[in-house]
Amino acid sequence: RLKVGVLVSGRGSNLQALLDACGDASHPAEIVMVLSNVPGAYALERAAKAGVATVTLDHKQYDGREAFEAALNEALDAAGVELVCLAGFMRLLTAGFVERWRDRMINIHPSLLPSFKGLHTHERALAAGVRFHGCTVHYVRADMDAGPIIVQAAVPVLPGDDADALGARVLEAEHRIYPLALRLVAEGKARVDGERVVIAGAEAPDHALV
Ligand code: GAR
Numbered sequence: 001r002l003k004v005g006v007l008v009s010g011r012g013s014n015l016q017a018l019l020d021a022c023g024d025a026s027h028p029a030e031i032v033m034v035l036s037n038v039p040g041a042y043a044l045e046r047a048a049k050a051g052v053a054t055v056t057l058d059h060k061q062y063d064g065r066e067a068f069e070a071a072l073n074e075a076l077d078a079a080g081v082e083l084v085c086l087a088g089f090m091r092l093l094t095a096g097f098v099e100r101w102r103d104r105m106i107n108i109h110p111s112l113l114p115s116f117k118g119l120h121t122h123e124r125a126l127a128a129g130v131r132f133h134g135c136t137v138h139y140v141r142a143d144m145d146a147g148p149i150i151v152q153a154a155v156p157v158l159p160g161d162d163a164d165a166l167g168a169r170v171l172e173a174e175h176r177i178y179p180l181a182l183r184l185v186a187e188g189k190a191r192v193d194g195e196r197v198v199i200a201g202a203e204a205p206d207h208a209l210v
Pocket of ligand 1: 010011012013014015087088089108109110118119171174
């Protein structure tokens with residue numbers, strides 16, 4: 001099974017979805033470590049409960065991004081990580097780090113990229129009056145919230161939605177698509193071809209969900 005390290009900063013509900021999926025021995029990925037840049041993040045408790053090794057690297061203890069990322073790489077290498085999953089990891093990564101993990105690092109973002117990169121996506125989707133919103137799992141590139149798209153799910157924006165209601169609907173979709181995207185990647189079925197991902201095989205219709 002592909003050895004995965006998950007980077008988190010917060011509550012870790014996406015981590016939980018990945019832990020649950022990979023807890024099934026038939027899933028082609030195995031989570032070997034969970035790393036948080038925020039001491040005490042609830043995600044760390046979820047990992048511990050699942051029997052997965054945890055590492056905390058408080059970025060504030062490091063003298064600059066490069067030093068922090070050197071420690072990150074050391075921890076990932078020590079655990080034998082082959083693929084990095086960002087799951088609510090709220091630190092920007094340098095181009096050097098991203099390049100080192102090129103096509104071996106994926107992220108989940110709470111919008112239908114390339115719309116609404118960055119923060120407060122649900123508020124901005126409501127303000128823009130879009131009728132569909134959603135979430136995206138993509139390979140990470142140096143530009144924030146950019147990179148070849150692996151799986152997306154769309155959810156409707158309903159009358160009366162506020163950011164919390166819409167966000168909850170999106171989060172449910174996140175928990176469905178992240179394990180699916182990880183499966184496609186781990187099975188070698190989500191191949192990067194230039195700026196896009198080509199999905200191979202029978203799962204092809206599964207990578208766009210509504
Ligand atoms: C998720 O909605 C994730 O998509 C988002 O943060 C939340 C983390 O929740 N990520 C980003 O905004 C990345 N820029 P979780 O800790 O419960 O998985």
